[in-house]
Amino acid sequence: MNKLLVGILGGAVMALGVSAASAQTLNDVKSAGSVKCGVHTGLAGFAAPNDAGEWAGFDADFCRAVAAAVFGDGEAVTFVPTNATERFTALQSGEIDLLSRNTTWTLSRDTTLGLTFAGVNYYDGQGFMINSTALPDINSALQLSGAAVCVQSGTTTELNLADYFAANNMEYNPVVFQGFEETNAAYEAGRCDAYTTDASGLYALRLTLANPDEHVVLPEIISKEPLGPAVRQGDDQWFNVVKWSLYAMIQAEELGVTQDNLEEMLNSENPEIRRILGQEDDSTIGEGLGLENDWVVNIIREVGNYGEVFDRNIGAGSPLAIARGLNALWTDGGLQYAMPIR
Amino acid sequence: MQEHDLSYVRMEMINAQTAPERDRGVVRWLRTNLFATPIDTVLTLLAILLLAYTLPNFLRWAFVDSVWTGANREVCATVSQGGIQPDGWSGACWAFVNAKFAQFMYGRYPVFERWRVDYTAIAFVVLLVPLLIPRIPFKAINAALFFLVFPIAAYFLLVGGHFGLRYVPTSLWGGLLVTMVLSFVAIVISLPMGILLALGRRSKLPVIKMISVIIIETVRGVPLVSVLFMASVMLPLFLPAGMTFDRFLRALVGLSIFASAYMAEVVRGGLQAIPKGQYEGASSLGLGYWQSMRLIVLPQALKLVIPGIVNTFIGLFKDTSLVYIIGMFDLLGIVRQNFADASWASPQTPMSGLIFAGFVFWMFCFGMSRYSIFMERRLDTGHKK
Numbered sequence: 001m002n003k004l005l006v007g008i009l010g011g012a013v014m015a016l017g018v019s020a021a022s023a024q025t026l027n028d029v030k031s032a033g034s035v036k037c038g039v040h041t042g043l044a045g046f047a048a049p050n051d052a053g054e055w056a057g058f059d060a061d062f063c064r065a066v067a068a069a070v071f072g073d074g075e076a077v078t079f080v081p082t083n084a085t086e087r088f089t090a091l092q093s094g095e096i097d098l099l100s101r102n103t104t105w106t107l108s109r110d111t112t113l114g115l116t117f118a119g120v121n122y123y124d125g126q127g128f129m130i131n132s133t134a135l136p137d138i139n140s141a142l143q144l145s146g147a148a149v150c151v152q153s154g155t156t157t158e159l160n161l162a163d164y165f166a167a168n169n170m171e172y173n174p175v176v177f178q179g180f181e182e183t184n185a186a187y188e189a190g191r192c193d194a195y196t197t198d199a200s201g202l203y204a205l206r207l208t209l210a211n212p213d214e215h216v217v218l219p220e221i222i223s224k225e226p227l228g229p230a231v232r233q234g235d236d237q238w239f240n241v242v243k244w245s246l247y248a249m250i251q252a253e254e255l256g257v258t259q260d261n262l263e264e265m266l267n268s269e270n271p272e273i274r275r276i277l278g279q280e281d282d283s284t285i286g287e288g289l290g291l292e293n294d295w296v297v298n299i300i301r302e303v304g305n306y307g308e309v310f311d312r313n314i315g316a317g318s319p320l321a322i323a324r325g326l327n328a329l330w331t332d333g334g335l336q337y338a339m340p341i342r
Numbered sequence: 343m344q345e346h347d348l349s350y351v352r353m354e355m356i357n358a359q360t361a362p363e364r365d366r367g368v369v370r371w372l373r374t375n376l377f378a379t380p381i382d383t384v385l386t387l388l389a390i391l392l393l394a395y396t397l398p399n400f401l402r403w404a405f406v407d408s409v410w411t412g413a414n415r416e417v418c419a420t421v422s423q424g425g426i427q428p429d430g431w432s433g434a435c436w437a438f439v440n441a442k443f444a445q446f447m448y449g450r451y452p453v454f455e456r457w458r459v460d461y462t463a464i465a466f467v468v469l470l471v472p473l474l475i476p477r478i479p480f481k482a483i484n485a486a487l488f489f490l491v492f493p494i495a496a497y498f499l500l501v502g503g504h505f506g507l508r509y510v511p512t513s514l515w516g517g518l519l520v521t522m523v524l525s526f527v528a529i530v531i532s533l534p535m536g537i538l539l540a541l542g543r544r545s546k547l548p549v550i551k552m553i554s555v556i557i558i559e560t561v562r563g564v565p566l567v568s569v570l571f572m573a574s575v576m577l578p579l580f581l582p583a584g585m586t587f588d589r590f591l592r593a594l595v596g597l598s599i600f601a602s603a604y605m606a607e608v609v610r611g612g613l614q615a616i617p618k619g620q621y622e623g624a625s626s627l628g629l630g631y632w633q634s635m636r637l638i639v640l641p642q643a644l645k646l647v648i649p650g651i652v653n654t655f656i657g658l659f660k661d662t663s664l665v666y667i668i669g670m671f672d673l674l675g676i677v678r679q680n681f682a683d684a685s686w687a688s689p690q691t692p693m694s695g696l697i698f699a700g701f702v703f704w705m706f707c708f709g710m711s712r713y714s715i716f717m718e719r720r721l722d723t724g725h726k727k
Contacts, residue, residue, distance in 0.1 A: 041669060042682035049680055052453075053445040056683075080513065081669045081679075086574050095577060181681065181692060188689075207415070207687035213422050312547045318417060321425070 007215050011225070025097055025231070025238035026070070026290050034076045037063035038096035041081040044204035045314035046102050055079045058313040059100040061303045062121060062229055062246070066098060068286035069245045069295040074302030084155075088113045091232055098242060099230040102200075104156060109230075118242040120228040121306075123326035123335055125221035127199045129206075133214045134195060140221040145170035146273065150183050150192035152176075157197055160223040164212035186206055194218075198225055203320045228276055241289050248296045256327055259304040262297065276341045285341060296341070343494035390649065404697075407433030411440060418688040422623025425688065435690040439698045442680050446698070449516015455508055459519055462496045466526075474713060476573045476720065484722055489530060496523075512590035512670075520590075521672040524597055524662040528654055533597040537644075541635065543606065544613055554606070561603035566664055569596050574668035601658045612643030645721045652714035656707045674699045 024032045029035055039047035039059050050056040055063075055077075064074035071325045091099045092114050102124070103109070105117040128141050128149075138144065141164075151309050154178045158243050178182040184205055187195040195205065199221065206212045229237050229246065252258075255273050257265045265273055274280055278293035286293040303309055310327065311317040328334025363369060376386040409417045409427075418435035419425025427433075439446070448456050469488040472478040500523070503509035515523070535642030573592045617640055624634030645652070666675040677695040680686065 040682075041666070041671075043680040044682045044687055046685040048682035048684065049445060049450070049676075050683060050685070051441045051445075053448075053450045078511075081671075083667070083669065086669070089576075089579055106502070181678070204682075204684065204687065207424075207684065208689055210689045211422060212424070304634070306482070314684075319687065 026233045026241060029097055029238075031070040032068060033071075034078045035063060035067045035098060036078045036080055036096045037066070038080050038082040038087055038099040038101055039063065040101045041083055043102060044207070045200065045318060045320045047079075047081075047100075047248050056313065058122065058309060059102060062100045062307045063098065063308075065249055065299045065303045066242055066245045068227075068298040068302035069241060069248070069289075070289055072292070072294070072298040074298075081174075081245055088115060091115055091230065094232075096106050097231070097238070102227045103228045103230055105230075106156075107230050114233050114237055115230045116230045117230050118239055119246045120201070120335075121246055122227040124198045124200050124225035124227055126196060126223040126225060127202055128218040129187075129195045129202050129215050130193060130218065130290075131190070131214055132216045134190065139218070141194075141218045141222065142168060142170075144172065144194055144218075147193040148165045148173040148175050148191070150175045150177065150187045150195045152180065152183050152197065153178055155225070156225075162194055164222040166298065188253060197223075200314065200320075200322060203314075203322050207319055218293065237290055241291065244289060244341070245295075245299060246306075247338040248276065248299055248341060249303075249306040249309065250329070250336050251341050252296065252300050253307040253336075254331065254338065257300055257305060258308055259300060262300050266297070372639065378417035393640035403432060404434045407431065408432060408694075409435055409437045412437035413441075414685045415688045415691070416693075418686075418690045423688060433690065434697070435686075435688060435694040436698075438680075438686050438688075438691050438694055441686070442599060442677075442695075445680065446517045446673060446676055448519055450514040451510060451516070452508070452514065453517065455502070455510055458502070458507070458510075462499050463522075464492045465492060466522075484681060493527070493530070502530045511586055514612070515590065516671040517676045518673045520665065520670060521659070521662050524665065524672070525655075525659045526594060527594055528597040528601045528658050528662075530600030532605045532654070532658070534653070535598070537609050537640070539602060539606035540613060543610055558603045558606050561599055561686060562607070566596065566600050566661060567667060569600075570664060589668050589670055593668060593670060597658065597661065600661075604654050604657075605651065608647050608654055609643065611650060612645075612647035613639065615646050616643050645718075648714055648718050648721070652710055656710055659706060660711070 016188075037060075039055060040059075042048050043057070043059075045057055046059045047055055047057040060077075060079065063077045067076040068074040070076070080090065082090050082096070082099075082101060087099055087101055088109075089102065090096045099115070100111065100124065103117075105120060109115065110117060117202070128144065130138055130144075132138075149161060149172050151161055151174055158174070158176065161172070161174065173192075175186060177186060179199075183195070183197075186192060187205070188209060195202070197205070199217070202217050206215065209215055229242055231242050255276070257273060257277070266277055266279060268274060268277075268279075271280075275283070275285065276296045278285055278295070278297060283293045286295050287297070292298075304312070307329075310324065314320045314322045315324065324332070324334060326335050328336065330337040359365065361370075364373065377383045377418045412418065418423040418427070418433075420427045420429045420431050422429050429433050439668050444453075444456075448459055451459060451668050469492055470485065472482070473488055478484075498504055499507070500515075500519075501510060501512070539558055542550045543558060545554070570593065573587075573596060574589065577587070577592075620638055620642065621634065624638040627634075629637065662672050663674045665672055671679055675692075677699045681692050681695060
């Protein structure tokens with residue numbers, strides 16, 4: 001049903017065309033005084049309320065980074081929780097300026113929904129988790145033929161699952177649920193042999209299992225899920241602001257600029273560091289974007305570099321403890337690579 | 343009288359004797375309520391067995407082994423789950439509810455502005471309680487304050503933006519605040535609207551009748567979920583760019599219209615139960631339509647359908663949870679949303695949060711239901727068989 005709806009909505013959005021997209025987003029944001037940022041309604045590590053009721057998480061911090069770049073204030077964000085179907089219309093209709101909601105970058109979304117992805121801030125992929133005490137002999141997803149698999153309905157996960165089993169000539173028995181909690185409960189109760197969702201979701205699932213040590217994640221990753229922030233099509237200036245905010249965070253990690261050492265880095269002799277922090281005498285790094293020259297300084301001061309944000313929300317410094325993996329810097333064998341800021 | 347010696351007639355009554363042991367006190371209550379027939383006895387024993395089987399475990403989980411305070415998930419997780427409790431431990435994680443309590447009540451309402459919500463709540467209780475107790479006088483002033491002045495004052499206090507109060511957009515509201523505001527407004531609007539629609543449907547004027555029937559049947563024929571969904575996903579596409587309706591307002595309008603349609607049918611049931619003679623009697627007294635409705639028909643009809651009205655109110659109170667569809671978080675929504683907070687995720691968190699939310703909902707619904715029973719008894723003036 002969700003696919004059909006997305007189709008209808010896509011058609012409706014196309015019919016309305018790009019006319020809805022204002023080419024003045026940056027000015028609109030500046031005059032409104034805050035970035036309206038669409039986030040998940042609640043996804044562990046990416047966007048969820050903390051004890052004080054503030055939005056916390058990897059995606060929420062990206063919203064703050066963009067706000068810091070524009071205003072110098074990471075709290076100048078209006079968070080708008082959106083669900084899977086309304087996220088695209090919210091962006092299209094101008095209800096939000098920026099969609100930072102673990103959204104997979106796909107061809108159809110990029111072309112028919114009137115939005116543009118500004119980069120990839122998290123490389124995810126779909127994996128399987130099994131109970132190793134119940135199925136001690138299984139150590140590969142290719143051995144799952146005939147298994148009952150718990151999966152959430154209406155997601156690309158469900159389609160990837162069908163593709164994978166068909167491609168490998170295996171039978172399976174889908175056990176489909178609507179929500180994360182129901183799916184978790186069914187898996188915990190042993191109603192299915194395996195659980196499949198994005199790898200980041202499997203880490204969140206482990207936190208709620210009674211005996212997490214009994215469960216293992218199989219090594220196969222069966223799909224590519226590049227998640228990234230998206231903006232409306234047709235406003236290149238705002239697109240650039242969002243895109244380069246992400247690059248600046250990655251570049252800062254590469255150069256070793258962190259929240260803690262920012263003050264000393266401002267006096268660094270390294271020309272590259274001086275350049276991205278806007279410390280050169282005739283600095284113009286903000287000009288082309290329509291921002292102040294210290295926009296990178298503001299991002300680092302307010303949220304930190306990419307690695308710090310990752311670590312704090314989903315990495316080793318959080319209960320999820322997700323390994324960097326594909327999201328390590330390219331210099332460490334990962335895929336995170338920022339275009340040069342000069 | 344003295345000259346007749348009626349010595350065989352007792353001159354005073356024998357003192358009343360206490361009933362036999364088996365017909366009084368606890369024994370009698372047990373005999374009539376629990377062990378009246380063999381089937382009752384079997385059912386009672388089965389129920390006791392069931393309670394004995396489940397209750398101790400539940401009480402142990404909820405009160406003995408539970409955790410009341412803590413900073414994060416570690417207090418609610420066993421060692422193998424990455425926490426501090428011994429392996430095999432299972433207990434309620436009230437620490438989660440404790441840490442999130444303010445959020446469950448106010449949502450993301452700014453901390454320094456929460457006194458405004460508190461004052462609104464105090465005014466609500468102070469005005470509502472005397473209204474509910476029949477003995478307290480000045481009902482007319484009280485009702486005017488509660489139904490006219492209070493909503494306007496509450497609007498300015500909660501939303502702000504005037505009189506030096508900071509503007510608090512409804513997107514920051516949440517928790518019990520949203521549940522209460524939505525259900526209060528929907529209840530206050532739906533009763534008069536429902537009465538008008540019910541009268542309209544029974545009207546002899548064809549146009550009014552048709553309009554009422556169309557409204558009622560259309561609204562009842564569409565699920566609330568789909569209306570909220572349409573309002574949040576489709577509506578923005580048909581409006582000019584940048585123009586958005588407040589989500590909270592969408593929910594408020596949707597819920598009120600829905601409740602009105604259901605209320606109309608409940609009230610119509612009451613109107614149909616009033617014998618024709620009542621209408622004719624009113625006419626023969628020379629009363630006009632509105633007078634006869636107000637003085638004769640409606641007081642009897644509404645009294646008959648109190649259970650139905652309260653049933654609709656209770657349903658409405660619980661339906662407010664559906665606003666999660668348009669990205670608003672009522673009490674249940676915000677509890678579930680907080681399950682996604684990784685620093686509190688543990689096997690015990692969801693159950694503890696849901697039991698808390700269920701308990702709060704139960705308190706309100708049970709309160710409404712008890713008050714309706716009290717009102718029914720009080721107004722029961724002659725129809726009892």
